[in-house]
Amino acid sequence: MKLIFEYEESISGHVPDASNDDFSNGEVQDFLADLPRDLIRKELPLPNVSEVDVIRHYSNMSRKNFGVDFGFYPLGSCTMKYNPKINEDIARLEGFMQLHPLSHQSCIQGSLQMMWKLEEYFKKITGMDAFSLQPAAGSQGELLGVMIAKAYYKEKKEKRTKIIIPDSAHGTNPATAAMCKFETITVKSDSRGNMDINEFKELLKDDIALVMLTNPNTLGLFEEKVLEISDLAHRNGTLMYCDGANMNALLGITRPSDQGFDLIHLNLHKTFSTPHGGGGPGAGALGVKTHLSDYLPLPRVVRDDKNFAFDYGARKSVGMIRYCYGNFGMLVRAYAYISSWGTDLRRISEHAILNANYLCSLLKEDFELPYNRRCAHEFVLSSRKLGQKSALNIAKRLMDFGFHPPTIYFPLIVPEALMIEPTETESKETLDEFAAALRKIANELKENPGFVKGAPYTRSVQRLDEVIAARRPNLRWNANTGLDGEKGKKIAGIDEREDWRQK
Amino acid sequence: MNYIPVTENDKKDMLKQIGVKSVDELLADLKPQIHENTNLGLSKPMSELELLEHMKRLSEKNNLMKYFIGAGSYNHYVPAAVNHLLMRGEFLTGYTPYQAEMNQGTLQAMYEFQSFICLLTGMDIANASMYDGSTALAEAVLLSTSYNRRNGVFVKNGLNPQYKEVLKTYCEGADLEIVNEINENTACVVAQNPDYYGNLENLQYLSDKAHRAGALFVTCVVEPTSLAIVQPPGYYGADIAVGEGQSFGIPINFGGPYLGFLGVKAFLLKKIPGRIAGMTTDSIGRKGFVLTFQAREQHIRRERATSNITTNVELMAIASTIYMALMGRTGLKKVAKLCYSGAHLLQRKLAKMGFALLNDKPFYNEFLVRAPSGSSENVLSNLLKEGILGGLHLDHDNILICCTEMNSLQDIASYASIIKETILSK
Numbered sequence: 001m002k003l004i005f006e007y008e009e010s011i012s013g014h015v016p017d018a019s020n021d022d023f024s025n026g027e028v029q030d031f032l033a034d035l036p037r038d039l040i041r042k043e044l045p046l047p048n049v050s051e052v053d054v055i056r057h058y059s060n061m062s063r064k065n066f067g068v069d070f071g072f073y074p075l076g077s078c079t080m081k082y083n084p085k086i087n088e089d090i091a092r093l094e095g096f097m098q099l100h101p102l103s104h105q106s107c108i109q110g111s112l113q114m115m116w117k118l119e120e121y122f123k124k125i126t127g128m129d130a131f132s133l134q135p136a137a138g139s140q141g142e143l144l145g146v147m148i149a150k151a152y153y154k155e156k157k158e159k160r161t162k163i164i165i166p167d168s169a170h171g172t173n174p175a176t177a178a179m180c181k182f183e184t185i186t187v188k189s190d191s192r193g194n195m196d197i198n199e200f201k202e203l204l205k206d207d208i209a210l211v212m213l214t215n216p217n218t219l220g221l222f223e224e225k226v227l228e229i230s231d232l233a234h235r236n237g238t239l240m241y242c243d244g245a246n247m248n249a250l251l252g253i254t255r256p257s258d259q260g261f262d263l264i265h266l267n268l269h270k271t272f273s274t275p276h277g278g279g280g281p282g283a284g285a286l287g288v289k290t291h292l293s294d295y296l297p298l299p300r301v302v303r304d305d306k307n308f309a310f311d312y313g314a315r316k317s318v319g320m321i322r323y324c325y326g327n328f329g330m331l332v333r334a335y336a337y338i339s340s341w342g343t344d345l346r347r348i349s350e351h352a353i354l355n356a357n358y359l360c361s362l363l364k365e366d367f368e369l370p371y372n373r374r375c376a377h378e379f380v381l382s383s384r385k386l387g388q389k390s391a392l393n394i395a396k397r398l399m400d401f402g403f404h405p406p407t408i409y410f411p412l413i414v415p416e417a418l419m420i421e422p423t424e425t426e427s428k429e430t431l432d433e434f435a436a437a438l439r440k441i442a443n444e445l446k447e448n449p450g451f452v453k454g455a456p457y458t459r460s461v462q463r464l465d466e467v468i469a470a471r472r473p474n475l476r477w478n479a480n481t482g483l484d485g486e487k488g489k490k491i492a493g494i495d496e497r498e499d500w501r502q503k
Numbered sequence: 504m505n506y507i508p509v510t511e512n513d514k515k516d517m518l519k520q521i522g523v524k525s526v527d528e529l530l531a532d533l534k535p536q537i538h539e540n541t542n543l544g545l546s547k548p549m550s551e552l553e554l555l556e557h558m559k560r561l562s563e564k565n566n567l568m569k570y571f572i573g574a575g576s577y578n579h580y581v582p583a584a585v586n587h588l589l590m591r592g593e594f595l596t597g598y599t600p601y602q603a604e605m606n607q608g609t610l611q612a613m614y615e616f617q618s619f620i621c622l623l624t625g626m627d628i629a630n631a632s633m634y635d636g637s638t639a640l641a642e643a644v645l646l647s648t649s650y651n652r653r654n655g656v657f658v659k660n661g662l663n664p665q666y667k668e669v670l671k672t673y674c675e676g677a678d679l680e681i682v683n684e685i686n687e688n689t690a691c692v693v694a695q696n697p698d699y700y701g702n703l704e705n706l707q708y709l710s711d712k713a714h715r716a717g718a719l720f721v722t723c724v725v726e727p728t729s730l731a732i733v734q735p736p737g738y739y740g741a742d743i744a745v746g747e748g749q750s751f752g753i754p755i756n757f758g759g760p761y762l763g764f765l766g767v768k769a770f771l772l773k774k775i776p777g778r779i780a781g782m783t784t785d786s787i788g789r790k791g792f793v794l795t796f797q798a799r800e801q802h803i804r805r806e807r808a809t810s811n812i813t814t815n816v817e818l819m820a821i822a823s824t825i826y827m828a829l830m831g832r833t834g835l836k837k838v839a840k841l842c843y844s845g846a847h848l849l850q851r852k853l854a855k856m857g858f859a860l861l862n863d864k865p866f867y868n869e870f871l872v873r874a875p876s877g878s879s880e881n882v883l884s885n886l887l888k889e890g891i892l893g894g895l896h897l898d899h900d901n902i903l904i905c906c907t908e909m910n911s912l913q914d915i916a917s918y919a920s921i922i923k924e925t926i927l928s929k
Binding site for chain 1 (some may be wrong): 505506507508509513514517518520521522530531532535536537538539541543544545546547548549554557559561562563564565567572574575576578582584586587588590592593594595596597598599604605611615616617618619621623627631634635636637638663666668669671672673675676677678683700703704705731732733734738743754755756757758759760772778779780781782783784785786787790795796800801802803804805806808810811812813814816817818819824825827828830831832835840843847848865887892926
């Protein structure tokens, strides 16, 4: 389909507020004339497209997409569960959506109450003592957590420059550490998929600021020695950070505080079902134990007998990490989700674990299960026996069966990894169908591998060339014909011969 | 409420297939940590009806006003078509398009968004979004320091104070220093335009100064409707243009989710944080889109990534793309003119009533005033009584006022008449 920039010039659908046309004559015209010439824009190279064409353009574009609303989406580590429709309506209630963030305190009591209660919910769920709802995503919550650790040691005048992560860690963990100038030390996993405790003990020196663990880890396995790890870390004066990406396995069963963690971020777009929107917005609340609560960003939500308020008291806060108070619209959805579950919250995790173990049991004979243990809410298979690039080929072929592929080639320690997270919102029927499709593809790979390598066949495009995309970058619309101002302009400065992915 | 489709019978079959008697058996690895109080002290589950009523009551505890306030959140009209398209499950319920063939819709929308940002700002390349304007700015500063390995950050006066707070937080984390002069250790010079007080400036002089010192020039546009009528950052020498896209089709939403954008000159391509969509072809030569230059990103490069950003705000980027497509060149210019004209009309009315005008440069849709004889607080509280949030009360008794196309001529007239009464009754 064409780009929005390729439509012929038409009548723009939206000229706002016709009643204000008075502005364009008389006294107001003079105002614009006052604007100095060197400030006035000469060309605005945007298209004018009619409203009906805009609607058709984006409706048709959307049809080339796949979401949870259309089928099974077992993308491991992403918790693609059903997003309740009522939460969309709730987030759009006028009183929430049209509220200016700098309104007077008396005008924002509903929002403050919601935020205060959501923090309480998170405290109960995680066992932490205080929360900040400000981080805009999980990785920003992580960044905030590492900043807090840095401020904490600075205050204590301890020079700790390193962070321990297991080799199964999400890429964000080392990337976040680097943003705060920490060095990461990677500990390998043992034969049961846990962080190797002996290697850990050797590496745990007095310059270790933080241990960052995901629990259950990215192999979908509970860290069996987490209590021992926490204990060793604490005795070393080291803080324990929980990457809460996999919280969907723990609700009402165990709390990260019970495992000895001092900090945790929650991904609200995973565990708490706010829709992921093709890549966000997410929200990433950060919870901490009491000894770190003074470092949380400002403002904090507080209450007295009658009212809720924002508290800007200085304490030892690391400062703000985002404009205003976080992705409020996502907080509303998460709050609604938790409220709807209430005391039944544990059922979410029980069923997430049940579904994962069931699906795993259907597939472990046809694929390799690198760590033969019961899994948590997700599991990782290896398709190594089916040849090189088999995970990629399986992923692409799954599309033809109407399923979104699992996460592939992650965690990095499993060759030809297929990381499968079914979530609790899938029926047994769906899981059976998915397992049947995977088995069929495994068979196809043995009998007619060439065919599988050409997949997918039923999407709007066949397999796309990522190498060409990087070698000859085309990252924006360039009009060779069409709008003024941009004619034939090339993106200068990009070396087209270089494939820097090879570096 | 219950979003779990597995029946009791299914559950029995599933447990049998797994080879256990109960779900508890699956939790054996967790035994030492199992939490006793399984209901977590939460309240009882709510039905959809109960939930809706509860949330309505909460939302009604907020009081909406007629807003004459901006300061980073701008109350613009969002055409109905934007929300209708966003609510489509195809856009709403997909993940980041790691599997390109599955989500060509999101990827094409990214590509169009990147194009719109480039066209608006005059930059060569843009990414597919950042969390918001404040973090886009912080990341632009990190980008600068990783490009030229310097650690000083010079910030021109007039940056939104919240943005400055966020920048300070990021700088503290990354061992960078906010400095008072531009010299050979300055990584970048940061300037907001229009600035926090609405002032517009041709920043070429500052760009030249930055470049002479070997620093990058970073501009921040928090009210991007201004770009429809004023010269874009690319015109006055910006190397990086970041900003907040909330004005383009995103409700004010009590501060989020919003839309950070980040555009750069081509030489900085490999330093950009976040997702980028690129056009390519499929195996039979058809046009398509993929996430590209992923070797910059955390899931590939880990501790050597350009940033830790993962989830961005893709849906908001799609909202703004649809908004820009709907408004078009003509509609955006009209919005900008209405914002500009409304603010200037109100400023003139206030001047006539003895307000001090504190903008010493041309301004866009925000301006700074001080009410006569220390009455600023009184003025604002009388407006509030009439359901008008009349501006942001700043230090020195100054008021920062904002107009958008949502403030009609009639609104501006009643604003002025309330003030007239306040001053007369004194």
